[in-house]
Amino acid sequence: xxxxxxxxxxxxxxxxxxxxxxxxxxxxxxxxxxxxxxxxxxxxxxxxxxxxxxxxxxxxxxxxxxxxxxxxxxxxxxxxxxxxxxxxxxxxxxxxxxxxxxxxxxxxxxxxxxxxxxxxxxxxxxxxxxxxxxxxxxxxxxxxxxxxxxxxxxxxxxxxxxxxxxxxxxxxxxxxxxxxxxxxxxxxxxxxxxxxxxxxxxxxxxxxxxxxxxxxxxxxxxxxxxxxxxxxxxxxxxxxxxxxxxxxxxxxxxxxxxxxxxxxxxxxxxxxxxxxxxxxxxxxxxxxxxxxxxxxxxxxxxxxxxxxxxxxxxxxxxxxxxxxxxxxxxxxxxxxxxxxxxxxxxxxxxxxxxxxxxxxxxxxxxxxxxxxxxxxxxxxxxxxxxxxxxxxxxxxxxxxxxxxxxxxxxxxxxxxxxxxxxxxxxxxxxxxxxxxxxxxxxxxxxxxxxxxxxxxxxxxxxxxxxxxxxxxxxxxxxxxxxxxxxxxxxxxxxxxxxxxxxxxxxxxxxxxxxxxxxxxxxxxxxxxxxxxxxxxxxxxxxxxxxxxxxxxxxxxxxxxxxxxxxxxxxxxxxxxxxxxxxxxxxxxxxxxxxxxxxxxxxxxxxxxxxxxxxxxxxxxxxxxxxxxxxxxxxxxxxxxxxxxxxxxxxxxxxxxxxxxxxxxxxxxxxxxxxxxxxxxxxxxxxxxxxxxxxxxxx
Ligand SMILES: Nc1nc2c(c(=O)[nH]1)N[C@H]1C(S)=C(S)[C@@H](COP(=O)(O)OP(=O)(O)OC[C@H]3O[C@@H](n4cnc5c(=O)[nH]c(N)nc54)[C@H](O)[C@@H]3O)O[C@H]1N2
Ligand SMILES: Nc1nc2c(c(=O)[nH]1)N[C@H]1C(S)=C(S)[C@@H](COP(=O)(O)OP(=O)(O)OC[C@H]3O[C@@H](n4cnc5c(=O)[nH]c(N)nc54)[C@H](O)[C@@H]3O)O[C@H]1N2
Ligand code: SF4
Ligand SMILES: [Mo]
Numbered sequence: 001x002x003x004x005x006x007x008x009x010x011x012x013x014x015x016x017x018x019x020x021x022x023x024x025x026x027x028x029x030x031x032x033x034x035x036x037x038x039x040x041x042x043x044x045x046x047x048x049x050x051x052x053x054x055x056x057x058x059x060x061x062x063x064x065x066x067x068x069x070x071x072x073x074x075x076x077x078x079x080x081x082x083x084x085x086x087x088x089x090x091x092x093x094x095x096x097x098x099x100x101x102x103x104x105x106x107x108x109x110x111x112x113x114x115x116x117x118x119x120x121x122x123x124x125x126x127x128x129x130x131x132x133x134x135x136x137x138x139x140x141x142x143x144x145x146x147x148x149x150x151x152x153x154x155x156x157x158x159x160x161x162x163x164x165x166x167x168x169x170x171x172x173x174x175x176x177x178x179x180x181x182x183x184x185x186x187x188x189x190x191x192x193x194x195x196x197x198x199x200x201x202x203x204x205x206x207x208x209x210x211x212x213x214x215x216x217x218x219x220x221x222x223x224x225x226x227x228x229x230x231x232x233x234x235x236x237x238x239x240x241x242x243x244x245x246x247x248x249x250x251x252x253x254x255x256x257x258x259x260x261x262x263x264x265x266x267x268x269x270x271x272x273x274x275x276x277x278x279x280x281x282x283x284x285x286x287x288x289x290x291x292x293x294x295x296x297x298x299x300x301x302x303x304x305x306x307x308x309x310x311x312x313x314x315x316x317x318x319x320x321x322x323x324x325x326x327x328x329x330x331x332x333x334x335x336x337x338x339x340x341x342x343x344x345x346x347x348x349x350x351x352x353x354x355x356x357x358x359x360x361x362x363x364x365x366x367x368x369x370x371x372x373x374x375x376x377x378x379x380x381x382x383x384x385x386x387x388x389x390x391x392x393x394x395x396x397x398x399x400x401x402x403x404x405x406x407x408x409x410x411x412x413x414x415x416x417x418x419x420x421x422x423x424x425x426x427x428x429x430x431x432x433x434x435x436x437x438x439x440x441x442x443x444x445x446x447x448x449x450x451x452x453x454x455x456x457x458x459x460x461x462x463x464x465x466x467x468x469x470x471x472x473x474x475x476x477x478x479x480x481x482x483x484x485x486x487x488x489x490x491x492x493x494x495x496x497x498x499x500x501x502x503x504x505x506x507x508x509x510x511x512x513x514x515x516x517x518x519x520x521x522x523x524x525x526x527x528x529x530x531x532x533x534x535x536x537x538x539x540x541x542x543x544x545x546x547x548x549x550x551x552x553x554x555x556x557x558x559x560x561x562x563x564x565x566x567x568x569x570x571x572x573x574x575x576x577x578x579x580x581x582x583x584x585x586x587x588x589x590x591x592x593x594x595x596x597x598x599x600x601x602x603x604x605x606x607x608x609x610x611x612x613x614x615x616x617x618x619x620x621x622x623x624x625x626x627x628x629x630x631x632x633x634x635x636x637x638x639x640x641x642x643x644x645x646x647x648x649x650x651x652x653x654x655x656x657x658x659x660x661x662x663x664x665x666x667x668x669x670x671x672x673x674x675x676x677x678x679x680x681x682x683x684x685x686x687x688x689x690x691x692x693x694x695x696x697x698x
Contacts (some may be wrong), residue, residue, distance in 0.1 A: 001025045007034060007523050009456040010048045011110040011434045012582055014444050015177040015184035017043055018524060019051075021435070021459055028052035028435070038525035039452045040184035045177060046580050046592065053589035054433055055460075059657050060416045061430035062463060072418065072657075075427075077467060081475050083427050084385075087410035088125070089483035091383040098353075100410075101129035101369060101381045105389020106137075106583060109443045112499045113431070113470030114414075116442075118387050120494035121473040124480060128350050128359070129381050131366040136395050137296070138180060139684045140304035142345055143360060147550040148312055150540030152345030152361055153337050153446065156315065156327035157181055158291035159531050160189050160449045163325045165283065165290035166200045166215075169225050169311065170297020170688070174210040175577050179295050182448035187213060189449075199287070201280055203228065203272070204297060205574055206644060207637035219639040222572040223689025224270040225294070226303035227564050228277065229310030230557070231266035234258040235281035236317050242285075243319035247536040250549030254313065257549070257557050260565060269567045271639070285318045289325025297574070301688045303564065305681035309553050316548055321535070328531035329538055332445045333453035333514050334506030337540075344540060353379045357683050365683030366395045367675035373404040383410040392420040393584040393648055396677075396685045397625055398670035402653070414472055417585065418657035420650065420668075429476075431469040436462040440503045440519075454525030455503070455516060470499050556681050571607065573623070573672060573690040576646040584648035587661035599666030602635030602644045603694065611694065618697040621645070623672040623690055629697050630667040643694060645669045647687070 001024045008019040008031075018037025022030040031052060033044035054060065064080030065072040075083075091099045102122055108114040122130060134142070142152035149156075158166065160183055171179070173186040183189055190213045193200060200215030202208070203225065211217035220228055236242055237255045244251060263274035284290045292314040298307035312321070320326030336342045348358035352368045354375045369391065372381040384405065392402045398420075405411060405424035413422040416430040431437075439456045462468070467475075477495040481488055504516040512528060519526060536544040557564065580592045587593055601621060603613070613619065617632045621643070630645065638644060649666025651658055670687075677686045 003029055006459045007456065008435060008459045009439055009454070010051065011439060012047045012051070012586070013177050014179050014182045014447065015040065015043070016182055016441050016444050016448070017048060017184045018454070019044070019048060023459065026460055028055060034524060036524040038454070038527040039448065039450060043185035043188070047582055047586065050586055050589040050592050051435060053591055055435055057588055059588055059659060060433065061418070061428060062466065064430065065428050067426055077465070080427050080429055081479050084412040084429065085476055085479035085483060087412060087426060088383060088385065089480055091410060092484060095382055096379065097126040098128050098379050099381060100125060100127050100383040100385065101131065101372065102127060103366065103369070103384065103386045103389050103391055104132040105387060106133045107388035111388070111431070111434070111437070111469055112439050112442065112503070113437060113468045114388060116499045116502045117470040117473035117495060120491050121477050124477055124488050124491040125385070128364070129372060130363050131369055132363055133366070133389060133394060134363065135365040135367065135683055136300060136685045136687060138299055139360065139682045140299045140308040140679060141180060143305050143347070143682045144308045144312055146345030147553065148546055148548065150344065151337050153342065154329055154538065154540065155180055155447060156312070156321055157330055157447060157449055157531060158293045158327050159289070159325050160193070160291070162530070163193065163289050163291045164198050165287035166190070166193060166198065167280065167284050167290065167292040167314070168200065168202045168210070169229060169294035169307065170204060170299070171293060171295030172204070172208045172210050172577060174208065174213055175579050180447050181293060182444045199283065205639040205642045206576070206635070218272055218276060221269070221271045221567060221639070222574050222642055223301045223568055223686070225298045225301065226306040226310060227261060227266050228270045228272055229294070229307055229314065230258055231261040231263055231277050232281040232284070233310060233313045233317060234261045235263065235278055236285045236314070239282070241282065242317040244317050245319060245322065245535065247539070247544060248316055248546045248548050250547050251317065253549035253554060257554050260561065265565055269565055284314065289323055290318060290320050291315065291325070291327050297688055300684055300686065302677070302679060302686050303560065304679035304684045306553065306556060306564070313548060316546060322533045324530070324533070329534055330446055330448060330531060331451050331511055331528070331534065333510045333512050333528065334440070334442060334445070334503060335510050336506070338511065339509060360682065365678060365685070366391060367678055367683065367685050369395070370397060370401045370404045370675060373408065382408060384408055385412050386421055386425070387414045390419045390421045390584045393650055393668055393670060396670055396673035396675040396687070398650070398668050399626060414469065417588070418655065419585065420653050420656055423653065423655040429472050431472055432462045432466045435459040436466065437468055438500060450530055451528035452525050453507070453514060453519060453528060454522070455519040552681065560680070568689060568691065570691045571694060572642050573621070573692045574642055574644050574688045575669065576602070576644045578646065581646065581648065587648070587651060587664070588658045590660050593660055593664055597631070597664060599630070599646055599649045599664060600633035601630045601694070602633050602638055604635050604638045604640045604642065606640050607643070608632070608634065613694070613696060619694050620697045621672060621692050621694050623674070623692045625674040626671040628667040628669070628671045643692065
């Protein structure tokens with residue numbers, strides 16, 4: 001058959017790489033980077049080719065399935081929609097809307113149809129038990145953005161291609177390809193920074209792949225960065241190096257509350273020398289331009305929100321917020337922030353039933369999901385809808401959630417795999433795969449280091465009978481809407497619009513007055529230029545000021561002063577990502593999984609010697625929450641006292657249909673994380689800096 005080249009886009013991570021896909025009939029022959037893509041300029045990582053595996057994977061569901069006593073049975077879409085609408089509506093009629101919980105997983109943000117239609121369906125459900133992967137991920141960024149800039153999505157993005165000084169806490173962009181900083185080709189960009197005489201300084205308990213690109217790397221004890229970052233802010237304020245913009249308030253209060261965070265105290269807590277704290281703070285403050293950035297390692301730890309506040313303070317006090325080469329707001333072609341169509345990030349309108357944790361932006365911390373299912377009484381969660389998620393592997397005390405799911409009265413999932421979570425569903429509704437659908441990135445254009453816009457039509461026509469995500473939610477909404485009172489008109493109307501129409505409207509009312517037709521004429525994307533200063537105009541705070549010392553954060557520092565300045569003891573567990581692995585769900589691609597195992601527990605040789613352990617030993621890892629068994633590997637690049645285990649493994653559960661993954665099951669690291677141990681301000685789970693013990697398996 002004749003070969004054709006089609007343009008596509010990779011939707012596996014935030015980098016949004018443009019693809020040149022050679023196809024023959026309905027098969028992928030080859031995938032390369034699109035050299036002409038305005039953002040990715042040909043960049044590609046090994047995961048892109050796995051899009052072909054995903055397309056061809058015989059284990060990927062192509063039709064709805066129902067769980068029966070003799071296993072999964074394929075059913076018609078008609079039957080599936082009715083079962084799900086009935087199952088959800090029945091619980092609502094009997095026990096109220098809150099009896100059905102909703103969990104939205106990470107790939108929702110990478111699917112246009114899920115982005116446009118899942119939230120509308122969620123508002124139809126009307127439940128307060130709404131959860132997502134945000135509270136095991138970037139929630140602290142959103143909380144801080146709301147407090148400082150007035151909107152949870154006004155996230156300043158590092159101007160990576162122009163900065164002179166890149167200061168990084170707890171991120172590994174060389175592997176992750178950047179998060180809340182979309183920039184395909186991280187390696188190339190960081191090498192360019194170093195080549196133009198720029199500085200990169202990393203603080204990480206592991207000498208990571210990013211550290212190996214060059215620059216300076218320093219170990220920091222896991223879970224202690226808040227003291228380190230705030231200590232650097234203190235140095236800058238004390239030494240008169242602050243150059244904040246005129247619209248910043250509250251730095252006197254900041255200075256006051258940071259009095260105890262001297263470099264000497266910081267050393268005792270974090271293990272970073274006082275000289276280093278001072279030198280880096282001064283270097284950052286006096287560089288012509290500088291950008292401070294912190295990601296997973298400092299979001300999902302005990303003081304995640306204080307870490308992210310500290311990151312913003314470093315940029316604010318040095319005048320690098322809103323400066324070219326510093327951190328700036330993007331100006332996306334579709335801008336729901338400007339038009340105030342999305343929740344600005346209100347907090348505490350309701351609380352979780354059992355533990356009374358506050359909602360943020362309409363969601364509760366996912367760490368409460370298990371207790372909401374298990375605790376009887378009015379408002380108990382009895383049903384669940386998951387969309388593109390795997391909380392059994394991705395949220396704290398996953399095995400307890402796994403058990404709780406088995407006791408639900410009804411569960412449905414929108415997903416194309418039977419994974420550790422969806423194996424409990426009564427019905428699974430599989431959407432089309434990524435190459436079968438049109439795409440516009442509603443989220444990651446908002447978070448990219450350069451403003452661009454690109455609309456990508458589907459590479460392949462969908463398989464006969466396949467449904468797009470938006471069609472699934474539209475149809476579910478129609479049937480569910482008929483079964484509940486009062487009829488929800490507004491959400492029903494939203495569900496009727498096609499995603500292309502929503503994007504077109506967004507483009508037309510956006511800052512560049514574009515249209516879908518116009519974007520179609522630019523198949524490699526439209527370059528809208530580098531990030532530009534826009535403050536104070538873009539702020540959504542009262543009087544367009546930046547309140548640098550929000551009372552809630554000042555109070556949080558005061559309340560936790562002792563703990564913030566106390567070094568955590570014992571062996572501390574951190575996570576790890578790998579270039580050939582993607583959270584929990586790309587492990588069924590033989591092409592990605594092959595090679596040496598990547599799911600081992602890594603430990604520093606000195607810590608191994610102290611426990612008389614050797615490379616390859618089977619070990620038991622125990623935390624106050626649970627235990628697991630896994631093979632040990634030597635972690636030459638780890639800080640002593642630290643062990644590292646990646647998340648997204650633990651595939652050997654009954655009924656999971658991921659044969660390749662099951663060959664390298666690994667262990668579920670979230671057996672060790674504790675749903676009770678959260679970042680107090682945001683409710684984000686503590687996934688890094690978890691105290692554990694390790695001994696030979698008996
Ligand atoms: N290949 C690949 N790419 C991915 C993903 C994937 O699974 N695989 N996942 C995607 C997703 S969903 C996300 S959110 C992003 C995440 O993007 P990143 O945050 O860049 O990725 P991580 O590998 O989680 O990096 C966290 C870093 O923090 C360090 N760390 C751990 N604890 C601490 C601590 O207490 N203090 C400090 N300073 N550092 C600490 C870890 O050693 C690690 O290097 O990656 C995305 N990209
Ligand atoms: N201990 C620890 N835990 C972590 C992390 C960590 O670093 N350490 N990282 C956290 C982070 S950053 C994240 S983002 C979460 C991720 O956690 P989750 O979002 O809960 O799960 P994923 O592993 O991303 O699983 C995604 C599921 O979506 C399905 N899927 C893929 N594409 C689509 C699609 O287009 N439509 C639909 N409907 N389904 C699709 C896949 O088949 C898979 O079952 O894990 C978090 N958990
Ligand atoms: S970096 Fe890799 S996974 Fe991420 S978008 Fe590009 S090709 Fe896809
Ligand atoms: Mo994530």
